[in-house]
Amino acid sequence: DTGVSQNPRHKITKRGQNVTFRCDPISEHNRLYWYRQTLGQGPEFLTYFQNEAQLEKSRLLSDRFSAERPKGSFSTLEIQRTEQGDSAMYLCASSFLAGAGETQYFGPGTRLLVL
């Protein structure tokens, strides 16, 4: 069990550029979540997948955001035409849905700075 990994750990980009983040969940975890955390605040839910199906998207996820989880393994989160307000920590979490006993395990996050 190597834990949830995220790449890159840090990303600096200029306003208007596109960025893509990757999350590798714990092996055999069928649920994968994306959250956004701004400085000094708690994480906010963005979207989640069960296997390869994206089951829910938050209203925070504007049209510039897209997430995929091909083949139900790793996931990518892409932000197009980045804005300074997108600067935040993007967290990925995974879990194994087994009745009521679901616990989400978090990755280290990708810190995005938009200049």
Place this chain on the structure above:
Amino acid sequence: AQTVTQSQPEMSVQEAETVTLSCTYDTSESNYYLFWYKQPPSRQMILVIRQEAYKQQNATENRFSVNFQKAAKSFSLKISDSQLGDTAMYFCALRGRVTGGTSYGKLTFGQGTILTVHP
């Protein structure tokens, strides 16, 4: 809509002493789960303790215990024998019941409490 409120932005405690972090929440669901997560500086979030709302007994994990008051919608975390390694941001979180494909899996977090343990 679910909400979680942590009214203590910062707390401090001396090593070996006990500290309690507060959390209140609101949900319309009758069955749900509550969590405390710890986020050390520049490190990833880890689960400290969880409580299922249908269980009346308060959860405990070694030095960590909760005081779950369902009627008051209160869920506080008590840390006994505080250690320097407990210094972190602590988040209270709420999750609805997960059933099959129903999308109740997402966590709703509070604003966090920064806990500093002094030697």
